[in-house]
Amino acid sequence: MRDERSAITRVALALALVVLTSVIFGTVSSVIQISKTVPNAGSVKGIGVGIYWDQACTNKTSSINWGLLDPGSNKSVTVYVRNEGNAPATLSKTVQNWNPSTATSYLSLNWSYAGQTMSVSQVLQLKLTLLVSSSVSGISNFSFDTSIIATA
Numbered sequence: 001m002r003d004e005r006s007a008i009t010r011v012a013l014a015l016a017l018v019v020l021t022s023v024i025f026g027t028v029s030s031v032i033q034i035s036k037t038v039p040n041a042g043s044v045k046g047i048g049v050g051i052y053w054d055q056a057c058t059n060k061t062s063s064i065n066w067g068l069l070d071p072g073s074n075k076s077v078t079v080y081v082r083n084e085g086n087a088p089a090t091l092s093k094t095v096q097n098w099n100p101s102t103a104t105s106y107l108s109l110n111w112s113y114a115g116q117t118m119s120v121s122q123v124l125q126l127k128l129t130l131l132v133s134s135s136v137s138g139i140s141n142f143s144f145d146t147s148i149i150a151t152a
Contacts, residue, residue, distance in 0.1 A: 048089060048150030049118075050082045057082050057123060064128070064146075072134030076127050081148060083118040089150035090117055091124075097145040106136035109146060118150070 044051055044061050053059040061079050069075060083089050095109050112127040128146070 044079070045145065045147045046081070046084075046150075047147060048083070048085045048152075049091065049148055050084045051148060052080045052082065052123075055080050055123060055125065066130050069130070069132045071132055071136045074129055074131045076129040078125060078127050080123050081118075081126055082123045083120055083150055085150055085152060086120060087152040088117050088119050089152050090115060092149045092151060094147045094149070095144055096147075097143075099143045100139060103139055103142040103144065106133040106139060107131065107142065107144075109144075 044064055050057060051061040053061050057080060064077055066075055066077075081091065091113050093109075093111055093113070098104050098107075108131045110129045110131065112129075113124070116124075118124055126148075
């Protein structure tokens, strides 16, 4: 009888340990999932403008590596845009070719451009900011293309 109670006690303790371990690992897994980072990159193309990393316009920008981003975060990069056309122009921006396509539900790209007209050869400092939704899910890597277009 005593051996039977001892065996039942051991089984109960083992079951409690399994449940406790599951709860602990489930909680740790949830925490890890919340702080998951997302590697990514994006290309930048200028139409009628040059896009540069420096104000002197000597280091051309062709891609932006946004680094690792957490859900609910945002990251900004500064670029310099020069009107390389032969007339004053205003700028517009397009973002396309999202991979995966569901990324558009969780990510958005804003910029600091205020709609001003750029004279020929004028250089304008712009801040591009990538915003990541706190509810992002199902995306471990992504990429997209950005075009900055000058219109005379």
